[in-house]
Amino acid sequence: MKPKPRANRGMAVVTVMILIAVLFLAGTGMALTLSSSLHTVDVLAARNAVHYAAESAVARGVAAASQKPPCFVQGGPINGLFFTAACQPPLHDLAAKSLKKWSLPGGRLQAGCQSYPLTGPVTESDEFGAAWTVIGWGTPAGSAAVTVWIDDHQLCDAQPSSPSLSPAYVSATADQVVLHIGVTGSAVEFGGFVVRAAEPGHDTIVTVVGRAGLEVDEADMALPAGGVKFWNTVLP
Secondary structure, three states, X not given: OOOOHHHHHHHHHHHHHHHHHHHHHHHHXXXXXXXXXXXHHXXXXXXXXXXXXXXXXXXXXXXXXXXXXXXXXXXXXXXXXXXXXXXXXXXXXXXXXXXXXXXXXXXXXXXXXXXXXXXXXXXXXXXXXXXXXXXXXXXOOOOEEEEEXXXXXXXXXXXXXXXXXXXXEEEEOOOOOEEXXXXXXXXXXXXXXXXXXXXXXXXXXXXXXXEEOOEEEEEEEEEOOOOOEEOOOOOO
């Protein structure tokens, strides 16, 4: 027995409705995928801009330090980000050949105090004349305070009374290098950074820093009697 024409029309309508629903769901899925991909591209582009801005600031800082310009400069933008160049007194009477580095990754720190011993027991080979680092971080406005310092103590038992400002340039005379980071209030997001130490000597070591957001790119300049020497930057 053949189906009635009206029944055929009803089945066709149902089929068309199902097909429309399937196409709608497929289109929605494609739109969401495309939106997610575009968001990922925007995030990566923003990160690259920050990264290259920090690198460019280092290049400018190296050129400026070589020519001994004024120690405070504001300018930009570099990749859309403005920069500030400021100078700290150079670390004199250090041996550039004995420069030692410890690279520490960035990440989130909760409230409390973390200590990072970077050397073992003091021996003749690791009695440093000075240790220093530059570190940047970001916090929700007014919700956290950060203190960064270096000393010989294994625990956070000599915390300075005044909190640090980001980016913080921290130096100390230390036989053993122990980095301390104290956080009060909410969690804090840190960028990766490098701690340096050197044995006493007769050279001058200058660390050039380029900062954009949480990224801190660095290069070391040694000023020995034979002329200027450079080390590579930190970021990949």
